[in-house]
Amino acid sequence: AQSVTQLDSHVSVSEGTPVLLRCNYSSSYSPSLFWYVQHPNKGLQLLLKYTSAATLVKGINGFEAEFKKSETSFHLTKPSAHMSDAAEYFCVVTPSGTYKYIFGTGTRLKVLA
């Protein structure tokens, strides 16, 4: 069965320090992978997507993610956190041949001044 696991439900970082949000997936076939961000009382916004063209994917607001097939991981990183990055982040896998987007349980990022 396909699934996605976000390893941390909460992450706290200081402003200006690196961010790492971890995601592992399980999929029988080559999946599509996405990261979304949700600010309070807002809908979800796409940060980046894995399209198989490159394993290192750059997204908006300085975020990037690296697809590692051998580790079945798609971790999200940012070199320097900003206060506006405080939000909830969702890793999503779409197994090929299905109508389903499978969401992780989310990681809430807190940025400390």
Place this chain on the structure above:
Amino acid sequence: ETGVTQTPRHLVMGMTNKKSLKCEQHLGHNAMYWYKQSAKKPLELMFVYSLEERVENNSVPSRFSPECPNSSHLFLHLHTLQPEDSALYLCASSQDPPGGTGYNEQFFGPGTRLTVL
């Protein structure tokens, strides 16, 4: 308006009421989705429409009734809901349904915060 819009943004209803949630996408997409987002639970896919045809019904109770009159509009009709149905209901659209050869990201609306008393 651009993107995906949802109305109303907030809704309070009693268990015997009938109400409808509306979603409109201005992106020319062919697939639309309803999700339920409850506190401390993963996002739950409820319904998927592709070219106005329902292609996924994820074991949703019959008190939730979707309608897709055209590719730009999606409704969720609500009837005799329960307090546990209180949640944020999100609408999304994508160019095509997932699972094909493309990598279709979803575009989400801001959601309707529903409270059932």
